[in-house]
Amino acid sequence: MAKMGWMARAALVSVLLAASGAASAYTTTGNGWNTPQGVTEISAKVYDLHLLIFWVCVAIGVLVFGAMTYSIVMHRRSVHPKPADFHESTTVEIVWTVIPFLILIGMAIPAAGTLIKMEDTRGAExxxxxxxxxxxxxxxxxxxxxxxxxxxxxxxxxxxxxxxxxxxxxxxxxxxxxxxxxxxxxxxxxxxxxxxxxxxxxxxxxxxxxxxxxxxxxxxxxxxxxxxxxxxxxxxxxxxxxxxxxxxxxxxxxxxxxxxxxxxxxxxxxxxxxxxxxPTQAADVPPAAAAQPAPAGEQVAAAPATAASAGELSKAELMAKGEQVYKANCAACHQANGAGMAPTFPPLAGSKMANGPAEAHIAQMFTGKMMPSFRHLSDADLAAVATYERNSWGNTGSIVQPAQVAALRK
Ligand code: HEC
Ligand SMILES: [Cu+2]
CATH class of the missing domain: 2.60.40.420 (Cupredoxins -  blue copper proteins)
Incomplete structure (x- = not known):
């Protein structure tokens, strides 16, 4: 075979690197060249299965392309101007039916075992x-x-x-x-x-x-x-x-x-x-109230976030959290600037509800009419987003505490 030029080689290597880089960009256990081994018993089985099938494919590829290359080279027209003229060999046909059948069975047995394990959700904790x-x-x-x-x-x-x-x-x-x-x-x-x-x-x-x-x-x-x-x-x-x-x-x-x-x-x-x-914090969050990034692998969550009494959050905390909740859940319809989208999605800037009693505002989040219910959000998230809506875009509503939301959650 002709020697591969350095340019071709560089191109091949960079294509492979790019492909493997894309595949391994976010896996922890991938080596960049292969599917990741993962961190579970099943992922290890999947990895082994993948390699097993890969090597079976390599072996078949080598045999098939080997036979093909051999035939093309050794039986080319200049060597054999008169082609052989034979038809149907029962033996050959049986052999090339039975061998792939056995290969398939050989692959199906371990694959089925792994699949059955993957589907078995019994005994979950x-x-x-x-x-x-x-x-x-x-x-x-x-x-x-x-x-x-x-x-x-x-x-x-x-x-x-x-x-x-x-x-x-x-x-x-x-x-x-x-x-x-x-x-x-x-x-x-x-x-x-x-x-x-x-x-x-x-x-x-x-x-x-x-x-x-x-x-x-x-x-x-x-x-x-x-x-x-x-x-x-x-x-x-x-x-x-x-x-x-x-x-x-x-x-x-x-x-x-x-x-x-x-x-x-x-x-x-x-x-x-x-x-x-x-998360990006609102500028007015005092450092003590702002959630600080934790050292790798550690959680801040377990530590009490502030000096505020249990369950009560400061306005700054509610506003910072509320802005995130709002952006993630509400801004799609009511817009980031609270202007809404006429005629379907009402503006929250200047809204009666956001400037009125908290009860109606909270009830709206639980059971909107056309608006989807947001009762799946936590009390703290709902209190924060209500506070955020009530104190943004010129609104002058009260702040809402998680306990108020909890009291109305039926
Ligand atoms: C899928 C679109 C959509 C999303 C997302 C949405 N809303 Fe609404 N919202 C509406 C519609 C439509 C209304 C009009 C009343 C109704 O259908 O209940 C409304 C009305 C309101 C009102 C009453 C406004 C007024 O003064 O009449 C408030 C307050 C409100 N939404 C808060 C929220 C909050 C908080 C969130 C996020 C947690 C949110 N909305 C997410 C569509 C949406
Ligand atoms: Cu998707």
Whole structure:
């Protein structure tokens, strides 16, 4: 074979590097050249299966292309001007039917074993409902009464806007970071109930070897048991509309005890803070009240956030949190500047409700008429977003505390 020129070689290497780089950009256990081994028993099995099938393909490829090349070279017209003229050999036909059959059986046995294991959600110790939305994920811990939305991190979101002027390479974990990750315990069997609220999405985290369609009206089941604490990233894997590329997944796996602490804190309305992902804070938040980024792998959530008495939040805290909740949940219809979109979506700037009694405002978020209900948000999130609406765009409403929301939650 002719020697490959250095240019061709460089081109091949860079194509391979680019391809592997794209595939491994957000896996923790990938080596850049292969599918990741992952951090679960199933992901290890999937990896082994992948390599097994890969080598079977390589062997078949070498044999088939070897035979073909040999025939083409050794039986070319200049050597054999008169082609052989034979037809039908029963023996050959039986051989080339039986061999592929055996190869298929040989691959199906380990594959079926792994598939059956993947589907076996029995004995799960924790159930999380995962709902895909255009364009975010919702996580609900079914027996713990905890639930929240997980959306693209504000830093990535800002940088991705056309003409943002922000160099994406300066944004940590660009497009694979979220405002609040899914937190899971290590060493526990976690069952996911995966569905969607609008169109088909797919929940995919390569390091867990979990990839399942999220289909409106269906609940798909899948499970994982993570062996190693860490942060594992994924993306929506089903083309789901304009912002399909902007609904990443982040799973933080914590040792059991830390997970328990997180759960308690989350029940009290404290979201998990990723190290590199302190949400952008409103300028008027005093440093003591602002949630500080935690050192890698640690959670701030467990620590009491402020000196405020249990459950009570300061106005600055409510405003900062409220702005995030508003941007993630309300701005699509009511607009970031509160101006709404006539005629369907009323302005909140100057709105009677936002300037009137808090009760009606809270009730509106629980049961809108045309507006979807937001009762799945936590008391703290609803209190914060109400406070934010009541004190932005010239509005002069009272502040709302989580307890007020809780009292009206029926
Ligand atoms: C899908 C669009 C949509 C989203 C998202 C949405 N709203 Fe609404 N909102 C409406 C519509 C439509 C109305 C008109 C009344 C109704 O249908 O209930 C409304 C009315 C309101 C009103 C009453 C305004 C007035 O003075 O009459 C408030 C307050 C409000 N929304 C708050 C929120 C909050 C808080 C959020 C986010 C948590 C939110 N909305 C998200 C569509 C939306
Ligand atoms: Cu999607």
């Amino acid at each position: 924790l159930s999380v409902k995962v709902t895909g939305y255009q364009w975010k994920w919702q996580y609900e811990y079914l027996d713990q009464g905890v639930g929240f939305f997980s959306t693209l991190h504000p830093d990535s979101n800002k940088a991705r806007q056309v003409g943002s002027g922000i160099d994406p390479t300066t944004v940590p974990n660009y497009l694979v970071e979220v405002d609040e990750p899914l937190v899971l315990p290590v060493g526990k069997k976690v069952r996911f109930l995966i569905t969607a609220n609008d169109v088909i999405h797919a929940w995919w985290v390569p390091d867990l070897a979990v990839k399942k369609d999220a289909i409106p009206g269906y609940v798909n089941e899948v499970w994982t048991k993570i062996d190693k604490p860490g942060t594992y990233r994924g993306v929506c894997a089903e083309l789901c509309g304009r912002d399909h590329g902007f609904m990443p997944i982040v799973v933080v796996a914590l040792p059991e005890e830390e997970f328990g602490k997180w759960l308690e804190a989350r029940k009290a309305g404290q979201p998990y803070r990723l190290a590199a992902a302190a």
